[in-house]
Amino acid sequence: xxxxxxxxxxxxxxxxxxxxxECRSLDFQATTMFWYRQFPKQSxxxxxxxxxxxxxTYEQGVEKDKFLINHASLTLSTLTVTSAHPxxxxxxxxxxxxxxxxxxxxxxxxxxLTVL
Amino acid sequence: SQKIEQNSEALNIQxxxxxxxxxxxxxxxxxxxxxxxxxxxxxxxxxxxxxENEKEKRKERLKVTFxxxxxxxxxxxxxxxxxxxxxYLCALGGLSGTYxxxxxxxxxxxxxx
Numbered sequence: 001x002x003x004x005x006x007x008x009x010x011x012x013x014x015x016x017x018x019x020x021x022e023c024r025s026l027d028f029q030a031t032t033m034f035w036y037r038q039f040p041k042q043s044x045x046x047x048x049x050x051x052x053x054x055x056x057t058y059e060q061g062v063e064k065d066k067f068l069i070n071h072a073s074l075t076l077s078t079l080t081v082t083s084a085h086p087x088x089x090x091x092x093x094x095x096x097x098x099x100x101x102x103x104x105x106x107x108x109x110x111x112x113l114t115v116l
Numbered sequence: 117s118q119k120i121e122q123n124s125e126a127l128n129i130q131x132x133x134x135x136x137x138x139x140x141x142x143x144x145x146x147x148x149x150x151x152x153x154x155x156x157x158x159x160x161x162x163x164x165x166x167x168e169n170e171k172e173k174r175k176e177r178l179k180v181t182f183x184x185x186x187x188x189x190x191x192x193x194x195x196x197x198x199x200x201x202x203x204y205l206c207a208l209g210g211l212s213g214t215y216x217x218x219x220x221x222x223x224x225x226x227x228x229x
Binding site for chain 2: 004032034036043046049091095097105110112
């Protein structure tokens with residue numbers, strides 16, 4: 001199946017710093033990528049939908065100035081958590097679709113962010 | 117209000133039996149529904165997709181049903197094995213003409229040897 005990678009897998013940072021997470025589709029071109037956040041024992045919460053070359057669409061309650069998403073190519077999307085705070089600590093997961101529409105998402109392995 | 121509910125309690129079953137997981141939703145009209153498997157600390161892995169005009173879908177030991185009247189999907193694993201132990205998530209898609217997905221909270225399945 002299609003492979004999606006995320007980097008880094010874990011990051012620990014100090015409060016107030018910014019963290020960038022990369023999501024890459026390794027063997028296919030992703031027209032759409034999604035970014036999710038998952039707290040312990042909870043479900044995946046969609047943060048934003050990203051289409052290559054256009055601005056991301058953020059879900060209600062997600063601050064676009066805090067969570068910057070860039071989808072510059074068909075194989076790479078980045079999520080930058082700006083001025084991170086302890087409450088931003090979570091598991092961030094991206095997914096990619098090779099074709100917009102009714103088809104499965106391929107998920108990355110996730111990035112565990114801990115903000116001290 | 118809109119809700120997606122999966123069995124919140126963990127499901128323990130004996131190896132070889134059929135596991136049945138439930139996904140109920142309220143005030144959504146999904147055009148399709150997907151099931152994913154998630155292991156601890158990992159991203160979800162796609163298992164099956166079923167559309168609103170399909171009643172049942174099968175893949176090897178997996179079977180999914182979709183009842184849009186009851187607003188429910190059932191996910192079955194036959195001849196379950198300890199390796200099937202994981203959290204299973206349902207996801208609603210095709211909501212209001214969008215391509216985004218809304219996930220349930222998941223059910224943790226443990227298959228006992």
